[in-house]
Amino acid sequence: MKSTETQLKKIFGKRIKQLRKEKKMTQEELSFAAGIDISYLGLIEKGNGNPTIEKIKSLADAFGCNISELFVFENDANYEKKLDQLSRNVKEHISARSKNGAKIVSDVIESIKENLLNK
Numbered sequence: 001m002k003s004t005e006t007q008l009k010k011i012f013g014k015r016i017k018q019l020r021k022e023k024k025m026t027q028e029e030l031s032f033a034a035g036i037d038i039s040y041l042g043l044i045e046k047g048n049g050n051p052t053i054e055k056i057k058s059l060a061d062a063f064g065c066n067i068s069e070l071f072v073f074e075n076d077a078n079y080e081k082k083l084d085q086l087s088r089n090v091k092e093h094i095s096a097r098s099k100n101g102a103k104i105v106s107d108v109i110e111s112i113k114e115n116l117l118n119k
Contacts, residue, residue, distance in 0.1 A: 008086050010047030011073055017045040019063050033062035068112040
């Protein structure tokens with residue numbers, strides 16, 4: 001059985017690929033717009049990359065959307081559970097690096113969750 005983190009990276013990667021195709025962008029166009037190496041973008045889309053919050057922000061900017069839109073997995077039966085797990089993973093990752101950054105990211109994540117679950 002795949003770890004939750006691996007599953008979440010796969011779901012996130014699928015979402016990035018879905019948005020890229022909706023915007024009719026090639027990987028090359030998206031990688032250029034986001035300032036991400038094309039090979040790393042391929043890893044992200046396959047669920048093998050582990051993008052930083054800065055790279056996630058760059059992807060959102062390249063798509064012309066809010067960060068929260070990158071985390072909309074509405075077709076998933078376990079949407080809320082996976083969103084909670086993703087939230088915990090991001091918080092743990094950031095808090096290991098910076099307490100102030102963890103607070104900011106935590107507040108952003110809670111706001112995103114409220115907006116997504118109250119649609």
